Amino acid sequence: MAQSVTIIGAGIIGAMAAWECARAGWDVTVIADPGAQRASDGSLVWLNASTVTDPVYADLRGQSLTLWHRIKTQVPDCPVEFPGTLLATGDGFGADQAPVVTPPQAADLAPGLAQPDTMYFVKDEGRADPQAMMDWVQGQLAQSGVAQVNAAVVKIAPGCVTLADGTERRCHKIVVAAGNGSGPLLAQAGYELPVIAKPGVVFWTNPVPPLAQPVVMTPELDLWQRADGRVLVASSLAKSTQDDARLEAARVLQVLGETFPGQSFQIERTVQRDRPVPADGFPLVGPVPGLEGVFCAVTHSGMTLAPIIAQTVLALLENRPHTMAEFALDRAIQTPKE
Numbered sequence: 001m002a003q004s005v006t007i008i009g010a011g012i013i014g015a016m017a018a019w020e021c022a023r024a025g026w027d028v029t030v031i032a033d034p035g036a037q038r039a040s041d042g043s044l045v046w047l048n049a050s051t052v053t054d055p056v057y058a059d060l061r062g063q064s065l066t067l068w069h070r071i072k073t074q075v076p077d078c079p080v081e082f083p084g085t086l087l088a089t090g091d092g093f094g095a096d097q098a099p100v101v102t103p104p105q106a107a108d109l110a111p112g113l114a115q116p117d118t119m120y121f122v123k124d125e126g127r128a129d130p131q132a133m134m135d136w137v138q139g140q141l142a143q144s145g146v147a148q149v150n151a152a153v154v155k156i157a158p159g160c161v162t163l164a165d166g167t168e169r170r171c172h173k174i175v176v177a178a179g180n181g182s183g184p185l186l187a188q189a190g191y192e193l194p195v196i197a198k199p200g201v202v203f204w205t206n207p208v209p210p211l212a213q214p215v216v217m218t219p220e221l222d223l224w225q226r227a228d229g230r231v232l233v234a235s236s237l238a239k240s241t242q243d244d245a246r247l248e249a250a251r252v253l254q255v256l257g258e259t260f261p262g263q264s265f266q267i268e269r270t271v272q273r274d275r276p277v278p279a280d281g282f283p284l285v286g287p288v289p290g291l292e293g294v295f296c297a298v299t300h301s302g303m304t305l306a307p308i309i310a311q312t313v314l315a316l317l318e319n320r321p322h323t324m325a326e327f328a329l330d331r332a333i334q335t336p337k338e
């Protein structure tokens with residue numbers, strides 16, 4: 001009989017891990033609280049490695065990008081595309097990582113962009129529509145026979161998860177991939193998981209003429225343009241209130257106007273979500289110390305990192321070596337004292 005794993009969370013991390021495990025023959029159940037926020041729905045989905053300076057972390061992100069390319073080759077209906085990234089950040093950024101582009105090359109890649117003196121182009125980086133991405137991965141789970149339960153998990157213990165209605169579900173292994181819900185779940189078991197919920201927002205503009213093929217990173221904004229002409233712009237908020245989002249929308253509109261002179265932008269849609277961000281900025285992926293058979297996977301940049309984290313989760317379940325040993329949880333949490 002196949003070994004069973006319960007994965008808590010159906011954001012990009014839980015869903016991609018579930019897909020990986022199901023394809024490897026595990027009996028997989030995903031349990032997700034329909035009332036909990038899902039950061040994955042509000043992501044810019046820029047798949048990147050070029051903006052990271054820590055070499056080990058940059059390498060990890062590069063490995064994950066390679067896996068996204070492989071997924072796209074194997075499953076062509078995956079909505080990821082790889083138009084690269086134009087770093088329109090001016091001097092002093094990106095010089096080590098990417099070739100400088102000339103103004104005519106930049107105009108080709110991003111007509112209409114007000115060009116700083118120096119720009120860099122990083123090929124092979126990707127992006128995807130957030131909704132299309134989550135629908136696609138959901139489809140993969142359905143095809144792979146993953147069981148899905150809509151419920152809040154309130155307690156975890158080795159081999160058993162307890163749902164809000166008191167139901168206990170037994171399984172061989174458990175993976176906590178609940179984004180910002182992971183901390184409260186582990187707190188119930190006595191752990192203090194250092195994850196901070198950082199408010200973020202993606203604005204969708206009105207359709208405008210073709211402005212940029214690649215993802216564009218400026219000193220103030222990260223953005224990309226959909227085929228229908230709408231521009232998605234990601235930003236951070238001090239607080240996740242509607243007032244803060246409105247203020248930020250006004251700033252974004254002003255900066256967009258300066259970034260693409262002569263265009264007229266409006267905000268059509270605002271999607272606010274909290275990013276789950278480990279306190280030291282690096283992924284927290286590994287066994288929960290002291291809880292036999294229980295693993296955790298929480299990270300920022302989860303869209304970029306989902307494939308490598310999914311591979312790592314499977315390796316952890318099967319007790320095989322993996323590439324994320326430096327990102328284990330025991331750097332941040334210990335077994336609670338009795």
Ligand SMILES: Cc1cc2nc3c(=O)[nH]c(=O)nc-3n(C[C@H](O)[C@H](O)[C@H](O)COP(=O)(O)OP(=O)(O)OC[C@H]3O[C@@H](n4cnc5c(N)ncnc54)[C@H](O)[C@@H]3O)c2cc1C
Nearest residue numbers: 009010011012013033039040046153179181200301302304
């Ligand atoms: C504005 C914004 C822009 C971003 N841009 C990018 C980007 O360009 N590139 C990039 O790589 N990353 C980006 N990110 C980060 C990325 O989106 C996140 O790292 C990723 O979505 C996290 O996925 P997750 O599966 O860990 O969590 P989530 O997507 O938050 O999913 C959590 C899941 O856990 C479930 N859950 C929670 N608590 C419980 C419970 N007690 N019981 C059962 N289920 C529970 C929820 O229902 C949900 O299904 C961005 C994030 C934001 C907010």
